[in-house]
Amino acid sequence: MPVECLSINGMEDKEEIKRVILSQKMGTQFYIAAAWNNAVMIFSLGVEAGLSEAEIQTVIIGPKRRYVYCMKCFEVSEVKEEAEIAECDHCRASLEIGPFYSIVREGYIGYPFIPIGKEEVGS
Amino acid sequence: MFTQSLDFKTTDLDTFPFPFTSGNYRYSNDLKRLSNINCIEVTPEYKLQVETKRRLLQEQPHIRFQSFPHTMEMQWEVLEMLIDMAADRYPEHFEVSKDGDKWTFKNHIFGETNSFVYGDASTLPYEPLDYIGRHFHNDFVLMVHRDSNFYLEVGQVSYAALFSANWNKGMSFDEIHAPVPFVSRKGDELAERVRKFLLSIEPGKPWTRINWNLMADRWDVNYETMDVWGPQRSEITPENAGKLVRLRVEEQKFYRMPRSNAILFVLNTQFLPLEDLALRKEWFDLTYSVLQDIPGPMAEYKGIAPFLPQSVEYLRSIDENKKAKKNNK
Ligand code: HEM
Ligand SMILES: [Zn+2]
Numbered sequence: 001m002p003v004e005c006l007s008i009n010g011m012e013d014k015e016e017i018k019r020v021i022l023s024q025k026m027g028t029q030f031y032i033a034a035a036w037n038n039a040v041m042i043f044s045l046g047v048e049a050g051l052s053e054a055e056i057q058t059v060i061i062g063p064k065r066r067y068v069y070c071m072k073c074f075e076v077s078e079v080k081e082e083a084e085i086a087e088c089d090h091c092r093a094s095l096e097i098g099p100f101y102s103i104v105r106e107g108y109i110g111y112p113f114i115p116i117g118k119e120e121v122g123s
Numbered sequence: 124m125f126t127q128s129l130d131f132k133t134t135d136l137d138t139f140p141f142p143f144t145s146g147n148y149r150y151s152n153d154l155k156r157l158s159n160i161n162c163i164e165v166t167p168e169y170k171l172q173v174e175t176k177r178r179l180l181q182e183q184p185h186i187r188f189q190s191f192p193h194t195m196e197m198q199w200e201v202l203e204m205l206i207d208m209a210a211d212r213y214p215e216h217f218e219v220s221k222d223g224d225k226w227t228f229k230n231h232i233f234g235e236t237n238s239f240v241y242g243d244a245s246t247l248p249y250e251p252l253d254y255i256g257r258h259f260h261n262d263f264v265l266m267v268h269r270d271s272n273f274y275l276e277v278g279q280v281s282y283a284a285l286f287s288a289n290w291n292k293g294m295s296f297d298e299i300h301a302p303v304p305f306v307s308r309k310g311d312e313l314a315e316r317v318r319k320f321l322l323s324i325e326p327g328k329p330w331t332r333i334n335w336n337l338m339a340d341r342w343d344v345n346y347e348t349m350d351v352w353g354p355q356r357s358e359i360t361p362e363n364a365g366k367l368v369r370l371r372v373e374e375q376k377f378y379r380m381p382r383s384n385a386i387l388f389v390l391n392t393q394f395l396p397l398e399d400l401a402l403r404k405e406w407f408d409l410t411y412s413v414l415q416d417i418p419g420p421m422a423e424y425k426g427i428a429p430f431l432p433q434s435v436e437y438l439r440s441i442d443e444n445k446k447a448k449k450n451n452k
Pocket of ligand 2: 070071072073074075088089090091092093
């Protein structure tokens with residue numbers, strides 16, 4: 001079986017990764033075995049290159065980490081896999097974790113909200 | 124700090140891009156050929172809008188402007204196009220002299236003169252698109268064309284309806300539109316069709332469409348301040364909706380840039396309080412009809428669900444008053 005090897009340094013190799021994905025035969029199955037962040041990156045590029053989610057199998061190596069991108073201070077925080085809300089590690093804003101992921105920001109969108117009971121008096 | 128309470132509305136109704144052509148609204152590929160291809164417009168609110176925009180860019184630079192370093196050449200191309208359009212349409216307001224690559228741009232409305240070397244960003248106070256964008260009231264987004272898609276690589280966004288230059292930076296057309304419940308009248312997925320259409324746009328033949336929303340007493344609603352405007356929306360009542368709720372329209376224009384092949388997305392955002400709709404009977408009737416018929420997921424997505432019933436109730440009471448007056452005559 002022929003083997004092609006491509007070394008990936010990060011998003012700067014985006015085009016190359018997509019080229020390799022696009023040059024495969026129709027119906028090829030993709031297997032990603034990688035640490036969480038890398039897997040998310042390759043997965044998103046696969047979808048961008050036109051693969052359906054059913055054509056990609058993923059095995060996460062190591063802890064399943066998720067990151068949320070805080071729309072208040074534009075920093076990422078690590079969050080639990082199943083978390084729906086989180087507190088930003090950097091500015092302490094309460095965030096609702098949305099379903100959208102940014103390859104550039106390397107995290108899921110975190111919509112800021114004010115938790116019940118924490119509204120400022122008088123506002 | 125910038126206050127979001129809205130201190131302007133369109134006063135010259137002839138310049139207001141009224142969005143509705145029928146009594147119910149669904150998403151569609153509603154792009155049309157743009158007849159006047161010059162996107163520069165000076166309305167009675169020009170100064171107010173540009174000053175507000177500059178203040179936002181000053182106070183929230185990371186929210187309002189984003190770019191990748193490799194976009195400089197594309198940004199210069201945009202600067203050139205906008206300067207030429209401005210000087211061509213409004214020679215009394217904007218002037219440019221070009222001595223080789225030594226350019227001088229004058230904005231007579233603000234009494235400003237800037238000289239710079241075309242192509243040398245170090246001779247400008249900001250990046251080229253950020254600089255020239257501060258002379259016009261529009262938002263500008265540059266979508267770069269790569270493998271059958273468009274990627275947001277430069278954005279100056281001062282009026283946001285769930286649009287963040289910071290969050291959307293680097294995203295493809297499809298990723299940007301992922302949150303939109305993009306279902307047409309026929310129930311099919313629109314994003315793919317619209318993207319293919321954009322691919323076919325040619326230089327010199329721009330296209331246009333109008334997007335709309337309702338705003339509850341705000342200049343814009345962005346993700347960055349969701350904690351603030353989220354709860355405020357429920358303060359709208361049928362009594363105050365006429366003044367506080369504005370029909371917010373975005374006239375969108377799409378230009379294929381001849382050198383970079385990118386699409387320049389230009390937005391003209393205008394506001395009209397619901398009470399001013401009565402100035403044009405046709406606008407009032409269409410808006411009243413459309414707002415009664417918004418599908419739930421669309422209202423949720425647009426963020427208007429918490430004050431849509433109050434807004435419709437306000438329009439209904441005006442409508443009934445009008446009818447009662449007519450019958451009494
Ligand atoms: C190529 C440049 C374009 C850019 C940068 C752009 C950007 C956006 C953004 C940022 C949003 C808000 C998404 C969110 O909720 O996070 C949006 C919404 C939307 N876009 Fe686009 N768009 C573009 C072109 C188009 C075109 C050509 C159409 C034509 C049909 C379109 C139709 C829509 C619609 C219907 C919505 C939902 C808006 C609402 O209901 O308020 N867009 N767009
Ligand atoms: Zn934060």
